[in-house]
Amino acid sequence: MPVSLPPALDLSLDLLRCPTCRTRRLRPGHGALLCPVGHTFDIARHGYASLLTGTRATSGDDAAMVQARHRFLSTGAYAPILEVGARLAVDAQSEQGTVVDVGCGTGYYLAGVLDQLPGARGLGVDTSVRALRLAARAHDRAAAVAWDLFRPFPLADGAADVVLDVFAPRNPAEFHRVLRPTGRLIVVRPSGRHLAELRGRMSAMVTVDPAKEQRLHRALNPFFETVVTEQVEYAVPLTKLDALDLVGMTPSARHVSPADLAGGVLPDRVTVSVLATAYRPR
Numbered sequence: 001m002p003v004s005l006p007p008a009l010d011l012s013l014d015l016l017r018c019p020t021c022r023t024r025r026l027r028p029g030h031g032a033l034l035c036p037v038g039h040t041f042d043i044a045r046h047g048y049a050s051l052l053t054g055t056r057a058t059s060g061d062d063a064a065m066v067q068a069r070h071r072f073l074s075t076g077a078y079a080p081i082l083e084v085g086a087r088l089a090v091d092a093q094s095e096q097g098t099v100v101d102v103g104c105g106t107g108y109y110l111a112g113v114l115d116q117l118p119g120a121r122g123l124g125v126d127t128s129v130r131a132l133r134l135a136a137r138a139h140d141r142a143a144a145v146a147w148d149l150f151r152p153f154p155l156a157d158g159a160a161d162v163v164l165d166v167f168a169p170r171n172p173a174e175f176h177r178v179l180r181p182t183g184r185l186i187v188v189r190p191s192g193r194h195l196a197e198l199r200g201r202m203s204a205m206v207t208v209d210p211a212k213e214q215r216l217h218r219a220l221n222p223f224f225e226t227v228v229t230e231q232v233e234y235a236v237p238l239t240k241l242d243a244l245d246l247v248g249m250t251p252s253a254r255h256v257s258p259a260d261l262a263g264g265v266l267p268d269r270v271t272v273s274v275l276a277t278a279y280r281p282r
């Protein structure tokens with residue numbers, strides 16, 4: 001049985017362009033999206049569109065990381081991060097509009113933003129098929145598409161009112177191209193104090209590079225200027241499972257040994273500290 005077109009994908013179909021010929025629109029057909037010259041992209045039975053065909057993604061979360069992230073986000077511990085992202089998105093546009101969440105993961109932030117924008121539609125983009133399975137059912141107005149952010153996006157010029165990037169890779173030139181001139185890019189990233197208690201106890205956990213803010217500025221500055229930056233910092237209590245999930249959902253998971261995790265070295269509370277900036281295109 002071919003997969004029918006998921007309603008959220010139907011809602012966002014006009015944003016998509018054939019990734020092979022770049023400019024042509026896609027139309028639905030027999031469990032797939034088709035371009036007029038015959039390029040075909042499957043719609044997975046989990047509801048996301050597989051535009052990334054025949055190429056290996058450069059990066060992306062594996063099943064264990066996605067599970068850990070999904071469990072941890074479900075605790076609500078990052079709800080204040082969602083709140084600030086949603087507030088910046090709401091400030092950026094009227095109720096209707098298009099939100100593209102790049103490196104959307106499980107779709108947690110995209111769904112939360114769409115809840116605050118009842119007339120808006122959303123599109124989540126990620127390389128991780130495990131994440132996309134969740135993102136495709138995160139919200140009834142959120143479509144999900146497999147794509148690698150380091151390649152030219154399969155999206156029309158000026159299609160987005162908001163590009164949302166939460167802890168995800170960045171492609172400033174493509175963010176600029178797909179945003180409307182009046183749109184906003186919202187970038188949420190960790191500050192140097194984020195999860196300090198966990199980092200302190202686990203030598204293998206990747207640290208936040210102190211020059212990261214400078215690098216971010218240098219990368220974005222040719223394309224964007226800052227409208228506003230908000231800092232969100234608070235402490236959350238952690239159960240042992242929460243702490244394991246926090247480690248498990250980061251790239252550090254690949255470097256932390258079972259010995260690191262044994263022996264009760266996990267903290268029972270942790271500082272969450274992020275910066276969220278809204279940028280306008282130059």
Ligand SMILES: C[S@@+](CC[C@H](N)C(=O)[O-])C[C@H]1O[C@@H](n2cnc3c(N)ncnc32)[C@H](O)[C@@H]1O
Binds near residue numbers: 107148
């Ligand atoms: C730290 S997670 C953040 C996920 C989500 N924004 C959140 O905060 O819950 C980074 C996400 O970027 C995705 N990712 C990594 N490299 C990518 C790439 N080249 N293109 C698209 N997504 C990528 C990962 O699969 C993962 O879902």
Ligand SMILES: [Zn+2]
Binds near residue numbers: 018019020035037
């Ligand atoms: Zn094509």
